[in-house]
Amino acid sequence: VSVCAEAFNPDDDDEEDTEPRVVYPKSDDQRARLQEACKDILLFKNLDQEQLYQILDAMFERKVEPTEHVIDQDDDGDNFYVIERGTYDIYVNKDGKPLLVGKYDNHGSFGELALMYNTPRAATIVATTEGALWGLDRGTFRRIIVKNNAKKRRTFETFIESVPLLKSLELSERMKIADVIGERSYQDNELIISQGDQADCFFIVESGEVKIMIKSKTQADQQEKTEVEIARCTKGQYFGELALVTNKPRAASAYAVGDVKCLVMDIQAFERLLGPCMDIMKRNIVNYEEQLVSLFGTSLDLENPGI
Structure with missing residues (x-):
């Protein structure tokens, strides 16, 4: 029987939860490693404490070996996975041949799309080293994550429709973005991203204002660490995309001006869902370079090309 025949209504908030809860006993060491692996998973960010405890209780450890296929494209989805350690290649079949489209390096998660939308696996994930994963079964994922995401989607979908960058996306694509984004709050002058750091997230300003600062490369300013x-x-504008597009470290810092809320998308979701927006973002790279030339006479005053 196809999993697509499964009946589930995440919008029914009054639906009685009669499914037995899945619990895998864990040692203190396992629990600590699991919590560390899950601390930055955006899908878990909007869960309350009880929901998160149920998720952690239900997760199971899976050891993998090099060349092992964790999931295969077009298979039915059975589990969602969080990476504890190991490296993994992402392949998508194109013209009957596997095309390498990305990698995971000791952190991240995968497998959620097939569980959220009752669709076959969209990619093949192959371990390239020995590693460890934490799996979450389909039933628990849909009972907690999908239901919670339906509420989150209702909260964010109107705002996402108003973001100019995302207007070119289909409704279904915007809905997927609403499912994977998280929300973060910052106080006045709080550092959001730091120049020189590796990029792992893309940001859209939900409310408030963010200032983008770069370190000047003149000798006097360098001594004073002037920005x-x-x-x-x-509101509605975005930042943090350049470093993801160019695969280089952050070339600017971002600070909150007053109280700020941002919607945040991790690098894996960014690469998977924002492909149709890439041309717009690449055009903006040219605009940034022109702005730097007008300010400093050269774009090379940036320590690295990309925010």
Whole structure:
């Protein structure tokens, strides 16, 4: 029987939860490792404490060996996986041949799309080293994550429709973005991203204002560690994309101006869901370079190309 025949209504908030809860006993060491692996998983960010405890209780450890296929494209989805350690290649079949489209390196998660939308696996994940994963069964994932995401989607979908960058996406694509984004709050002058750091997230300003600062490369300013403001982002605008597009470290810092809320998308979701927006973002790279030339006479005043 196809899993697509499964009946489930995540919008029915009054639906009685009669499914038996899945619990895998864990040692203190396993619990600590699991919590560390899950601490930055955006799908878990909007869960309350009781929901998170149920998720952690239900997760099971899976050891993998090099060349082992964790999931295969077009298979039915059975589990969601969080990476504790190990590296993994992502393949998508194109013209009958596997095409390498990305990698996971000792952190991240995968397998959620097939469980959320009752669709076959969209990619093949192959371990390239010995590793360890934490799996979550389909039933628990849908009972807690999908239901919680339906509420989150209702909260965010109107705002996402208003973001200029995302207007070119189909409704179904915007809905998927609403399912994977998280929300973070910052106080006045709090550092959001730091110049020189590796990029792991993309940000959209939900409310408030964010200032983008770069370190000047003049000798005097370097000694004083002077930063120069090059841009401000307000509601509906985005930042943090350049480093993800160019695969280089952050070339600017971002600070909250007053209280700020941002919607946040991790790098894996960014690469998977924002492909249709890539041309727009690449055009903005040219605009950033032109702005730097007008400010400093050269774009090379940035320590690295990409915010």
